[in-house]
Amino acid sequence: MTKQVQQLDRVIIRFAGDSGDGMQLTGDRFTAGTAEFGNDLSTLPNFPAEIRAPAGTLPGVSSFQLHFADHDILTPGDAPNVLVAMNPAALKANLGDLPRGADIIANTDEFTKRNLQKVGYAANPLEDESLSEWRVHAVPLTSLTVKALEGFDLSKKDAERSKNMFALGLLSWLYHRPTEHTIRFLEQKFAKKPDIAKANIAAFQAGWNYGETTESFSVSYEVKPARLAPGVYRNISGNQALAYGLIAASVQSKLPLFLGSYPITPASDILHELSKHKRFGIRTFQAEDEIAGVGAALGAAFGGALGVTTTSGPGVALKAETVGLAVTTELPLIIVDVQRAGPSTGMPTKTEQTDLLMAMFGRNGESPVPIVAAATPSDCFNAAVEAARIAVKYRTPVMLLSDGYLANGSEPWRLPEVSDLPDISEEFTTTANGADGEFLPYKRDTETLARPWAIPGTAGLEHRIGGIEKADGTGNISYDPNNHDFMVRTRAAKIAGIDVPDLEVDDPDGDARVLVVGWGSTYGPIAAAVRRIRREGGKVAQTHLRHLNPLPANTGEVLKRYDKVLLPEINLGQLALLLRARYLVDVISYNRVRGLPFKAEELAGVIQDVIDND
Amino acid sequence: MTELVNGKGLSLVPKTDVKQGLKDFKSDQEVRWCPGCGDYAILAAVQSFLPELGLKRENIVFVSGIGCSSRFPYYLNTYGFHSIHGRAPAIATGLAASRPDLSVWVITGDGDALSIGGNHLIHALRRNVNLNILLFNNRIYGLTKGQYSPTSEVGKITKSTPMGSLDKPFNPISLAIGAEASFVARTIDSDRKHLQSVLREATAHQGTSLVEIYQNCNIFNDNAFEQLKDPEIRDDITLRLEHGQPIVSSTKAAVRAANGSIEVVARDTVSADQILVHDAHNPDPSVAFALSRLDEPAFEHVPIGIFRQVSRPAYDVLMAEQLEEAVAQKGSADLSELLLGGDTWRIG
Structure with missing residues (x-):
């Protein structure tokens, strides 16, 4: 029997199961196949902070959402078209996000009385009428997997472990994904355990064949490749892109990279990634704490390295004093803050934009620091290079903001040509700059106000720097009131004078009256919402801030050009506070702090409301 | 057999042919410690010691924290x-x-290194980066004007402890040995010759060397180490630690105690072969640790010198080796190749 094939322009799948069910791997593999097939895509992993919460419980549910399309997309999607639920907890935890009519593929083997009780189901939802508004495909994934692996010399438990590959096979059939890629991956992953590799491949193929033969699935779906800009692509997560951006910054600045870091969710993967690339001369130092991480990075910067520290909000709080030292010693330093839900420990695996004001003001004294924020997972690469450019050129610490959503989310990335990357190198100072042949460590470049960067090992330029206020020029300790006032203002002027590009506005017809402003990871959902409004004939302009400090010179002019300015943020209005204070513009805030990215539909509704109330 | 004393501490630092003197290491800044502060003696000792190393001056860096001693650089x-x-x-x-x-x-100093910076100190010691740490121990907070420090004796009356301090002090030597430090020594501000002899060994040591320097704060804790300076008794209570030599003062000797530890007895009550011979190179730190406990609780007999001096790979050397090994294994770096790694596909 030939099954019906239906064409779709986009699909959102969510794989959900217990933390131990391998849902992140399943999602990754489906993503890789989808990327290879040529769809545009965007992903959203969502997992608990606990490594292994009790099996089968709601806190233990781990999920991976993938949005793929035949056109350019901007978000991992609002609501899944398909939910793969590996157990009752996965169903219960995700059902609320599932629109009526969506498909549910449920692993019936796990819907036992005990598992149902664990999550408070009095009756089996697969057997009563409670799911009648969805299309339920009840599949005994575990027992089918065990059956498919009968010929293998495996314990039942080991065989059961391959059920995620069976599910992947089934979904791969359902959406016409190529299979070669996954088979190759499994062969490589289990190269040292060929029996396990074979078993997983067999489970994967059994899942595919099940889709092909069973009557439970009468239709399969095809999503044509997207027409993206020509180039070479790879799929990349924000953390990996950020690590690659730092490597590129090291190459383009001709400075050896020194990373001082302490493991913290969701930033640790940057440390992991950079530690793999020692042949680039990268030194990765896992410090005893957050303070030592940034301290070592600053010490390395004093010695002429590109000093970097990577962390999340709680770590930034601890590093504040050292960042202040970098401000006053005017040394290049990059502080990467992969923001997560706070305050305090908050929700380590959930995303937020709540560290903006800490990045801006979270130090004692007048201690301005430039801030650069990444907009999408692949944009973390560009943002890292830009942060390094500013740090090196102006001899200043720079805050580079990412967040949990960007860090773990992924998208296809059109690779830049290395020859197109900017040269961000600066010369070390090697000669005296004083009138009498002496070296003045605080005699500034007249244009950038940057001080000379003379590193140890340079004869004749021996000098001392430190946290105590310095006399202009000589850098000697100074308590002179007027000198301090001058130095405070000069440090502020240096940061305020950083060359950042003007803000660009997307306003196709030039007649919108409402402007949506965003920063950081809200770019995707805002842009998707703006598209929806325009598709319906609405008029709305969009602009996105990469530089939060200093703000682009035309920011005030852009804001004042529109009748209304809407600013969605995953905080309680932090950028809004800055824009209102700075430009006296009555910014309309939209704030949700749920640990999750905005949904495009949600923002489209908010924008429409603002337009309608005009 | 691994070498016990590596002596390679300065092997990678460029040397100068120019003859250096004390004045080459004096900066143009006016020294601003309180008159009579022990820091002056240490500064003078270091300034007159550095020329001996024959290093390019621009390749020497002094890093400090906060406190009186930290003005040193x-x-x-x-x-x-x-x-x-x-x-x-x-x-x-x-x-x-x-x-x-x-x-x-x-x-x-004792506050900087052992209170607020205690964590960094112990990790630097275990990590064994090639550093010389000079810990000026005056057993008081000077710059904040006289509060007790983590090395102050119990019951110390200060501004913040009018009824006496309650917390037991750290013994910096015990702490360092406990943290697996590869070089641990104690010296005293007033004995320039001894101080410089310890610095000589510390700079030759590849890895982290910790040198505790008893330093007098004549404003807030004057005469804290007076017994060790008093000509009447100093030779009696100072146990000189010299590798390969018996551990003795003029009248006392260190011997094995019945309980397996070390005790100090009158020198004339034991025969020469009962006296403990100092082995600073012993890979086992337990004897060095026992020696570090001898001055507890008061200055009845104080070991001075190098407690421990063992060769252990330095962190920075190992780190550089990993970088070289990575190039040897995978070839030198290429950014395009990195970006193109993993699964890529071409469109158009």
């Missing part, structure tokens, strides 16, 4: 970094780990 005509409270070991670690061609020194 300003007075030396080398590179210097006066940082923030307690963090000098961390900052120096980043510098030394990325620049093996530098002689990196940390100047710290």
